Amino acid sequence: MISHFLNLEWKQFFRAASFSKSLGAKILIGFFGLYFAVIFLFMGFGGYFALQEMYPDKDPLFVANSFLMYAIVGDLIFRYLMQKLPVMNIKPLLTLPIKKNKIVHFILAKSSLSFFNIMGLFFYIPFSIILISKGYDVAGVLGWLFSMILIIQCANFFNFLVNKNNVVFSGLVTLLILGYLVQHFNWFDLPGFIGQGFDAIYQSPFLALIFPIILIGLYVTNYRQLRNEIYLDAIISEKTKEVNASDLSFTEKLGDLAPFIKNDLRLMWRNKRTKSSIWMLAVGLLYGLFFYTNPMYLKLEFMYVLVGIFSTGTFLINFGQFIPAWDSSYYKMLMSQNFKYERYLKSKFTIMAISVVALFVLGIPYVYFGWKILLVHFAAMIYNVGVNTHVILYGGTFNRKKINLDEKAAFNFQGTGAVQWLIGLPLMILPMAIFGLINWLVSFEIATLTLAILGFIGIALHKKLMAAITKKYITNKYIMVHAFNQEN
Amino acid sequence: MIQTTQLSKKYGKAEVLHIDSLTIPTGQSFGLVGNNGAGKTTYFNILLDLIRPTTGAIVNHDIQVNESEAWKSFTGSFIDESFLIGYLTPEEYFEFIGDLRGMNKADVKTFLSKFDEFFNGEITGKKKFLRDLSKGNQKKAGIVAAMMGNPQVVILDEPFANLDPTTQIRLKTIIKELTENREVTVLISSHDLTHVTEVCERIVVLDKGNVVKDIVTSTETLKELESYFSV
Numbered sequence: 001m002i003s004h005f006l007n008l009e010w011k012q013f014f015r016a017a018s019f020s021k022s023l024g025a026k027i028l029i030g031f032f033g034l035y036f037a038v039i040f041l042f043m044g045f046g047g048y049f050a051l052q053e054m055y056p057d058k059d060p061l062f063v064a065n066s067f068l069m070y071a072i073v074g075d076l077i078f079r080y081l082m083q084k085l086p087v088m089n090i091k092p093l094l095t096l097p098i099k100k101n102k103i104v105h106f107i108l109a110k111s112s113l114s115f116f117n118i119m120g121l122f123f124y125i126p127f128s129i130i131l132i133s134k135g136y137d138v139a140g141v142l143g144w145l146f147s148m149i150l151i152i153q154c155a156n157f158f159n160f161l162v163n164k165n166n167v168v169f170s171g172l173v174t175l176l177i178l179g180y181l182v183q184h185f186n187w188f189d190l191p192g193f194i195g196q197g198f199d200a201i202y203q204s205p206f207l208a209l210i211f212p213i214i215l216i217g218l219y220v221t222n223y224r225q226l227r228n229e230i231y232l233d234a235i236i237s238e239k240t241k242e243v244n245a246s247d248l249s250f251t252e253k254l255g256d257l258a259p260f261i262k263n264d265l266r267l268m269w270r271n272k273r274t275k276s277s278i279w280m281l282a283v284g285l286l287y288g289l290f291f292y293t294n295p296m297y298l299k300l301e302f303m304y305v306l307v308g309i310f311s312t313g314t315f316l317i318n319f320g321q322f323i324p325a326w327d328s329s330y331y332k333m334l335m336s337q338n339f340k341y342e343r344y345l346k347s348k349f350t351i352m353a354i355s356v357v358a359l360f361v362l363g364i365p366y367v368y369f370g371w372k373i374l375l376v377h378f379a380a381m382i383y384n385v386g387v388n389t390h391v392i393l394y395g396g397t398f399n400r401k402k403i404n405l406d407e408k409a410a411f412n413f414q415g416t417g418a419v420q421w422l423i424g425l426p427l428m429i430l431p432m433a434i435f436g437l438i439n440w441l442v443s444f445e446i447a448t449l450t451l452a453i454l455g456f457i458g459i460a461l462h463k464k465l466m467a468a469i470t471k472k473y474i475t476n477k478y479i480m481v482h483a484f485n486q487e488n
Numbered sequence: 489m490i491q492t493t494q495l496s497k498k499y500g501k502a503e504v505l506h507i508d509s510l511t512i513p514t515g516q517s518f519g520l521v522g523n524n525g526a527g528k529t530t531y532f533n534i535l536l537d538l539i540r541p542t543t544g545a546i547v548n549h550d551i552q553v554n555e556s557e558a559w560k561s562f563t564g565s566f567i568d569e570s571f572l573i574g575y576l577t578p579e580e581y582f583e584f585i586g587d588l589r590g591m592n593k594a595d596v597k598t599f600l601s602k603f604d605e606f607f608n609g610e611i612t613g614k615k616k617f618l619r620d621l622s623k624g625n626q627k628k629a630g631i632v633a634a635m636m637g638n639p640q641v642v643i644l645d646e647p648f649a650n651l652d653p654t655t656q657i658r659l660k661t662i663i664k665e666l667t668e669n670r671e672v673t674v675l676i677s678s679h680d681l682t683h684v685t686e687v688c689e690r691i692v693v694l695d696k697g698n699v700v701k702d703i704v705t706s707t708e709t710l711k712e713l714e715s716y717f718s719v
Contacts, residue, residue, distance in 0.1 A: 243577050243615045259587035262580075263573065270575040270617065333571035336536040337588045338560040338637075405575065406619075481538050485570070 005106050033115065037122045044126030048134065061131060061144075061202060066195030072151060073176045075120070079159040080169050083116050085226075094230065104226045108219065111160070117152050124148045136202075143205025144198065150211035157218040161225070260347035267326055268319075271405035274326070284314025285362055292369040301444060302436035304373050305451070308380025309388070309428050311363050315355035316384055317427065320392035323348050324473075328402040328484035335481055342470045349389055349466070356384045372444065379451040380431065386458025388427050390465045395423035397472045400483040489514050490535070490641065490673065494544035497530055497697075505530045505697040507544075512690075514549075514640070515670030517663065519688030519705075520677040521713065526694040528677040529567065532645050535675075536565055548641060561589075564639035566630040566647070574619030578611045578629045581618055582636070589637025596636075603632050606658050623650045631659065635666070642666065643675045648683045656683065663687045681717070685710045 051060035090103055128145040132138055162168045179190045201207045248265060251258045268274040288307040291297040310317075319326075324344075327334060334344070360381040367374040431451055439447035458465070473480075492510040496503060505527040512518050520528045533539045535546050537553045545552050548559040565571070573581055586596040600612065610625050611632075618626060627650050634642055648656050664687060666672045678684040684691060685705055693701035693716065701716065703709055 243617055259584050263576070263584060266575055266580070330570055330573050332536075332538055332567065333573075335538060336560065336563070336565050336571075337585070338590075339588050478538070478540050 002106070009110070036119060040119060040122035041126055044123040045130060047123070047127050048130040061136065062195065062199050064127070065198035065202075066189075066192045068198055069179055069191040069194040070176065072155065073172055073179070075116075075152070075155050076159065077169070077172050077176070079116055079155060080162065080172070083114065083156075083159055085111055085160045085163075090230065091232075094232075100227060100230060104223055104230065107226070108157070108222060112153055112156055114156070117156050120152045121149065139205050140202040143208040144202045146205075147198070147201050147208040147211050150208075150215050154211065154215050154218055157215070157222050160222055161218065254347075254350065256343060257347040257350055260344055261351055264326075264347065264351050267405070273403065273405050280318050281314050281359070284318075285311050285359060287311050287314075288363070288366050288369075288373075292366065292373065298369065301372070301376070301439055301447075302432050304376035305380060305432045305435045306428060308373075308377040309384060309431055311366075312356050312360045312377060312381045313384045313388060313427070315359065316352045316388060316392065317424070319355075320348075320352055320389065321395065321423065322399065322403060323393060323396040324480070325396075325399045325401060325403045325484070326405075329405065331484045332481055335477060341473055342466060345393060345466060345470055345473065349393060349462075352389045352392075353385045356381055356389075375448055376435075376451075379448045379455070382452045382455030382459075383431050384455070386455030386462075387431075390458060390462075390469065391426055392423060393466075393469050394472065397469070397476050400480070402484045402486060489549060490675075491547045492544070493547075495531075495534065495541050495546060496543045497527075497534065497539070498542045503697055505534070505541075507531070507697075507699055510692070510699065510702075512673060512675070514673055515667060516690055517667040517674045517688045518676070519684040519691040520675065520694060521679070521681065521684055521691060522677075522694035523679075523717070525696070527697040528694055529645055530697075531694070532565070532567060532643055532675070532677065535643065536563070536567070559641075562640040563643065564589075564634040564636060564641070565643035566627075566634040567643075567645045569623070569626055569630070571630050571633075572618045572626055575617055577615065577617060578621075579613075581629065582633060585633045585636050591637055599636060600632070603662075606632065606655065606662060608655065624652060624655065627651060628655065635662075640671065641673045641675070645677050646679065647676060648678055648680050660687050681710060681713045685713065 047064065048060050051058075051063045055063050085107065090107060093103055094100075124145055128141050131141045182188045182190050183192070246269075248262045251261050251265070254261055268278065288311050291303055291307055297303050324331065360377060363377055364374065366377060431454075434454070435447045435451055437447075438450050490512040492507050494509075495505065495507045497505040504525075520531065522528050530539070534541050535548065535553060537557075537559075540554060545554065547553070548563065551559045553559050573584070576584065582596055582600060583593065586592075586599070591599065600607075607628060611621070611629055614621075618629060621629070627647070631644060631647055634644060647659060651659060660683065663674055663676070667674050667689075674687075676684060676688060689705050691701070691703050691705055691709060691713070692699055693703075693713070701713075703712065
């Protein structure tokens, strides 16, 4: 039976429609995983010595123990945000002659091997190896390691029991902050107190036996809960939320672009994929702080262009690079509707141009770092509106990949092709190069002016450029209709 | 009038559609039947200029569909769920389509009020996104949207599939009313022979891309079709 399940899992992975197409993305994600694994390994092997150096008068193991509370609570918070029990894909199994008990045991057992549980081992195991090699009591260290592994497993099952309960979550966050505060102000050393518990496990390893009991308890509770709820109207149902329709009548001022702009606003607000990209706006806007707080970068004037283009253009880049793929799931319908293609593209242009100006205004406080910065940001804004919007719209004609709006954005490379990366170059590198060169040869003022003038030329040629871009979209219509019809 | 001449569609060497000549006069209710892969949807897709024909052309009211886009202003269609915008509520969707078809909010409201019975209280006022509706209800929304803005041609691919019996009957009434004045041409494809013989005055049977039967519907038609398909 188990072999059946494993067989299905294997096929699910390798036969996923996206597998071969997004192999590059998978490798990238794998690379991230590997990166963390290596960091943990490094911390595991080096942690002992680092702690020894930082706290020369204390035992490194006990120091580590006094931090464990943060690790465990942090782990739970991370899991709360990221980990979910994969129940949906058991749906087709329910009507087959497989005992429900087996299905439940399988999902639970599978979850204990998840990425979240493996990562910690990359730290704890090497850390224990170093401890033993340093002459620590072998039984004690093994008891400690055993406890750590079981705590990770307990956290795994605890998380599913909590099941996105906000009260527990806020409790965890409070515990984390409170623990830090009471320790910081020397009222009560809560993390140290918990750490002493782990010290005790090292000293008397048989205490570790308490964790198997907790784990079994959690497992059984999970099992019972799940066993009673694998029904279509219980956990295996996708919940639909009631819609909060917001009034977008202010867009009416934009005339015949209004229906499309309204749609785009709703698109962004109502889909998982786009919603999480909205957070990218904050990142983009604050991107400058990363550079400008560093005096070394502050001297490099061409870096202002990068920050200027990026911070006023985050939305432009994030949204623009997937035009018209955002509308891919109903592209056929759009193509049989009565409107001029130009109107559709114009609405996209308008929304991007507005975002650029708005982000510039929000970024005005950067003037704190010098008026030159604001000046360059202003020029970058003009450049974004005049040049980059058109470039990115043109790039859209190369989009051949469907986007599934219901999937989340983090680590989602769906819809991304080589074009997205290539188009990023002229968007940022080109203005930087132009500015840098003129700044070096002539002067800062002329360089800034050149950027702005390039932008103004783009704005002046807007009508002509749009006509050319529209033409390109229309020529590619059938290819796009066909491509957006494919699941990837 | 919709004229098809020397139309063919090939993928590589495989010919999926081949119609030498087919004329659908204005105001006709036209049914297209055939097994899976017969070319029904391909024909509609070419008619909507979503795929290009390999040879030949379709002329929709004097406009060759792959040359000019003017047909869009008088052609309404619903092919499948991909014609819906999942993240909109039905009201917003109708408003969007209405906007594109030159209707203001009041027009849309008056238009929708005619379909209260058809919607059966399951579409509007539900505060749900289209993607969260059942397949049948999604279809209802799509079919009604295809009729917005007084189109002269209405194209519905498999409109009866996924609908409940009551709605099927109501849809048949709606289609009959639509063609009553002989101004609106309705094109329907279906697997369901009973429904299609009931609403269509002419039925064309496609098989592997070829027209094999072209019948003016009579009381005998259903029997004729059933015997043809029960091979």
